[in-house]
Amino acid sequence: MKMKNVSLLLLTLALFFISVCSQNVEQIQFVLRWPQTYCNKDPKPKVKCDKTPPLKFTLDGFGGTDSNGKILQGCKDTEKRDWKKVLHTTMVTQLNNFWPSLTKQEPIDMWKEAWNTYGTCIIKTFKGPTQYFNRAVRLAGEIGDLLQHHLINSDGIVPCDSATYNNGEILNSFKKVSNNQELSFTCKKINSTHAYLDQVTFCYDQKDPRNIVSCLSSVTSQRCLVQNIIVPRPSPPTRAFISADSSMTGEKLRPNSIWEILRQLI
Ligand SMILES: *[C@@H]1O[C@H](CO)[C@@H](O)[C@H](O)[C@H]1NC(C)=O
Numbered sequence: 001m002k003m004k005n006v007s008l009l010l011l012t013l014a015l016f017f018i019s020v021c022s023q024n025v026e027q028i029q030f031v032l033r034w035p036q037t038y039c040n041k042d043p044k045p046k047v048k049c050d051k052t053p054p055l056k057f058t059l060d061g062f063g064g065t066d067s068n069g070k071i072l073q074g075c076k077d078t079e080k081r082d083w084k085k086v087l088h089t090t091m092v093t094q095l096n097n098f099w100p101s102l103t104k105q106e107p108i109d110m111w112k113e114a115w116n117t118y119g120t121c122i123i124k125t126f127k128g129p130t131q132y133f134n135r136a137v138r139l140a141g142e143i144g145d146l147l148q149h150h151l152i153n154s155d156g157i158v159p160c161d162s163a164t165y166n167n168g169e170i171l172n173s174f175k176k177v178s179n180n181q182e183l184s185f186t187c188k189k190i191n192s193t194h195a196y197l198d199q200v201t202f203c204y205d206q207k208d209p210r211n212i213v214s215c216l217s218s219v220t221s222q223r224c225l226v227q228n229i230i231v232p233r234p235s236p237p238t239r240a241f242i243s244a245d246s247s248m249t250g251e252k253l254r255p256n257s258i259w260e261i262l263r264q265l266i
Contacts, residue, residue: 025064025072025122027216028204030139032146033060035102036159036234037196041188049102053234055159057146059099060199062136063118064125064206069218072121079128083112086129095133098140125206135209143177143202150177157231164194164228171223178202182214187224195226 035053038060039045064072087095087108101107111133119132126132144150151157155173157165174183183202187195203215214220 024066025125025206026067026069027065027213028122028125028206028209029061029063029065029071029215029219030136030143030202030204031059031061032057032143032200032202034197034199034231036232037188037198039102039237040235041196041232047103049237050104051102052236053102054100055147055234057098057200058102059136059140061118062114062132062139064122065216065219067216069216069222071118073117075120075123077116077120077123081115081129083108086133087111091133091137094137099136122206125209138210139202139204146174146177146200150174151231159231159233161230161232164230167225167227167229170197170229174200178212181212182217182220184215184220184223186222187226187229189226190230193226194228194230195224197229197231198224 035049035056035058039049039053061071066072092108095111096107099107099111101110115129115132119126119129122132126135147159151170151173154176155169157170157173170185174185175181181203183200185200186198188198189195201215201219203213203219205211205213
């Protein structure tokens, strides 16, 4: 009886994965994040950053979505990869530029995981990990330094904990990058009127991922609607959040960090 249940479960799981993976890829997403929000502004962090986040957008995810805008993941790689060949020195240098590991995880392991989890679901588009990472490098190069070139230089949007920018200003600044194609950005809410900028999603044609296209409406409808957006300035990592308030000013982080050091000594 028990054996039967287990095999039934396995069969269901197998069918589930087959159905997930045979889903059509509708678009490719290139998702950047503002690392300070990811590392230090999440009251319930899932991961622990171990360094001060860089003062630039970094890649969060590169994968496919189905026609509902759901991210495709969990497909299987049918080939064994020669990772030394795929992630050669030049590639590693290029990837580290825009896709660094913000946690203790080795960047190479993080990239392999990205291929295995997301890349394999868009294998029809990219054929293999080399093409997948090459395309990521290309797209990152095309978008360029999103912070410096677009937010700061064109629109005067400077990372600073005490400055707020209007939602529309932020959106328009990003839209210059996408040639006015629809995109999405998310934020971490502080309260009903204020939020920290979190992720920016650009969408590409799955047949020809060189072409930026408007994201599906199911994706853009998730866009942050909070009116006042803060682009927080990078600060050293914090592990404990006493309250949401304590993470808002640099000064108040100090006792917190000392507490962290003490905890590590104990
Ligand atoms: C919301 O948060 C911002 C930023 O911390 C603060 O300036 C503002 O007063 C808060 N508004 C309310 C209604 O609490």
